[in-house]
Amino acid sequence: MDTQQFREFGKAAVDYIADYFETIRDRPVLPSVEPGYLGDLLPKEPPQTGESWQDVLQDVDRIIMPGLTHWHSPKFHAFYPTANSFPAVVGEMLSAGFGCVGLSWIASPAYTELEVVMMNWLGKLLDLPEEFLNSSEGPGGGIIQGSASEVTFIGLLAAKEKKVKDLMEQNPDLKESDIKGKLVAYTSDQSNSSVEKAGLLGSMPMRLIPSNDEGQLSSGAFIEAIRKDKEAGLIPCYLVACLGTTPTCAFDDLTELGPICNRENIWLHVDAAYAGAAFACPEYRYLMKGVEYADSFNFNPHKWMLVNFDCSAMWVKNAKYLVEAFNVQRIYLKDQHKDLAPEYRHWQISLGRRFRALKLWFVLKIYGVEGIQKYIRDQIGLAKKFEELVNNDNRFEVCTSSMGLVTFRLKGEDSLTKSLLEKIDQRKNIFMVPGHFKNKFVLRFVICSRLSTEEDVKYSWEEIRDQADEVVPTERRKIVEEISGKRSIATIELYESAIEKIKLEKSK
Template sequence: MDAQQFREFGKAAVDLLADYVENIRDTDVLPSVEPGFLLNSLPEDAPEQPEQWQDILKDFSQAIMPGITHWQSPRFHAFYPTGASYASMVGGLLCDGLSVIGFSWMSSPACTELEVVTMNWLGKLLGIPEEFLHCSSGPGGGVIQGSASEATLVGLLAAKDKTVRKLIKNNPNLDEDEIKPKLVAYTSDQCNSSVEKAGLLGSMKMRLLKADGEGRLRGETLKQAFEEDRAQGLIPCYVIANLGTTGTCAFDPLYELGPVCNEADVWLHVDAAYAGAAFICPEYRHLMRGIELVDSIDINAHKWMPVTFDCSAMWVKDGYDLVRAFDVQRIYLDDVKTDNKIPDYRHWQIPLGRRFRALKLWTVLRIYGAERLRKHIRDQISLAQYFAKLVRADDRFIVEPEPSMGLVCFRLKGGDIITRKLLDQLTDKKKVFMVAGTYKERYVIRFVICSRLTQKEDVDYSWKQIKSEVDLLYPDKIHTKAQIPAIDQIVAREICEKSK
């Protein structure tokens, strides 16, 4: 493929994607395919001779697209958002076009320095304390990881290394191999599965502590767990707090957990993968009260911000903790010597190589600006509150717990079995997509405002699908209650209060 063919192929691909986004409402959110559909339709071997790009785009439309779950559809309400925008797509194209591997400053100076700049920008927008930023006088700073899963594991491995070093320094007679099996990590039983996986990958026992009635891990619960383990000769090492749990988007009180961890000299990491983006809006920063007490925090820019995967923003209070844990030197990796505060990012992550991911974040921050990013978050929270009002206006449903950020959990009063049946039937029809969760041991359906394209009319459409299915389940209780006032009349202060 020469430059002219690249221009033609690229323009055709951009047109295809633009048409896809503009017409996404015309397609069911879930595909109508069975397992093996693509395995059985594509050739078993790679082509021997070059093929034309026109044929590739044709096959993309005819073979690939029928098997796509449309995460950017306004009727996609499952899991949590995955960010997307034209700005980020262009940033990704620039990243792929340059094709640099920025493991050190010398390997591509702009790759390292733009990441420093954008992580400072984003940290300031979110209200992250200055000591976590590269622009501070201390050792803190930010790094773009691939996912919150990676960030949790990076924090765990750094905490393990730091704890072992500390114990051996205090008692040189201790053996590293004797210490490591005694180290324990702690989190809430509401944590994401990736947190448990970090314990498996990092060979550290992970205790899932019982959350309170609102899904929060409390300081007294953590303190008691520390005491129990110390009494058994174990060593508390690492705690993962949640700012926005996966199931119900609950917020752990950092102002309780922080003092417990600080007193015990235990690393406190914050997983704010989804909800952390809301801190761009000052009215939600009370939910991270105590953030100055933590050691690291991670927020997925590729979830609620319009940045495409992968772009997970992690800040640490002391970057040297990562360097000491991951520093492996080779003569061919020698980097430039400078007095400037420039991180050697290969020591801040698990892999050696790294993509120029900061380009996506840079283009989004510039194209959107802080004002439009705040509007994006506030609009999606407003839409979630609007959906909650629709559900509450139908006396066959219960909304619980209180809606949080862009998430509304609801169930039928008839019980878990019929609520599960409702979700199964909606999934079978493929018009809207939601997944289940649990709250106080009850089966609930999670409705999340995910797509940046979602408007009030899309929420009305999704609610109509839900309501119609319930009418079939309850033919003798077809609901005819009047609709609620338009979303424009929802008071902003009420929205803010219900999101707490």
């Protein structure tokens, strides 16, 4: 493919993406395919001769599109948002076009230099303590990782190496193997599954501490877990606190947990993967009070800040613990500008890195602080609108409401809400996933798409309410059924006709 063909293919691809977003509301949010569908549509062997880009793009529409779950549809309310914006898409395109690998400063200085500045911009946007920023005089700083899962694991490995080094300095007779087998980590039972996975990968048991009635990690239960582990000869090492838990977007109290960690010399990592973007708005920063106690902090611009996946922002108070955990030197990787710029390969698991800072720069420049704040506030406002709609139907109850997430259920046995979700899933007009709150089965409704409007929220609520009619009929429907003896009547005209008939009979 020469440059002229590339121009044509690239422009056609941009048109295809633009058309996709213009028609996304008309597409079923969930695909109607079965496992293995793609294997039947593709040949068993790779093509012997190349095909035209026109044919390939047609195959995208014919083969790939039917198998997509449309995460950016205003009808998608599952999991959490995956961010998207056209500035970020263009930044991703340019990054791919440049095709560099940022394995060291000299491998592409712009990779490192822009990331340093962007992490400072982001840190200031969230009002993080100065000591976390690259611009501080201290050893702290920020780096863009791939995901919060990676960050939690990296923090655990750094905490492990730090703990081993500290204890061996205190007691030179100790061996590394004597310590590592006794280390233990902690988190809430409401934390993301990736936190528990980090413990598995890092060979450090992860205690899932029971949360309180608000879904927060209980400081009392944390202290008790530490006491029991120390009595058993174990060594507390790492705590992952959540600012925005996965099930309900609850916020752990850092002002309670932080002093405990500092007193016990436990590395405190703060996971704010989704909700951290809200700290761009000053009115929500009270929720991260106590962040100054943390050793590391993470949130995902690729969740709720309009930056395409993957882009996970991590800050540490002291980067030397990352370097000590991950530093492997080779002559071809010699640091040529020591202490003048970070060598990010020492701050991460992989050697190479992509130019993620470019798409972040595009988003921050084109939206600006005010644009990002407006976006976050609008999304929270839509969640509040949904909460209001739920509260107006006495068959339902709102269980929690935080940021862009509302959990709710049909009153009564869990079987009612499970039946409702089954009916919604069968129709595939909207997509939600369930959760548990206070041992009850709940539905999670998340504002995910940047395209969502109040009309979209009303559409989704009507779909939920219509399916609820099949599970728990409204009083109006009950009246109609009594008169008609039919369960298939579903139109407003018939409802109104039945009610008018009742009024007429009563008047006689």
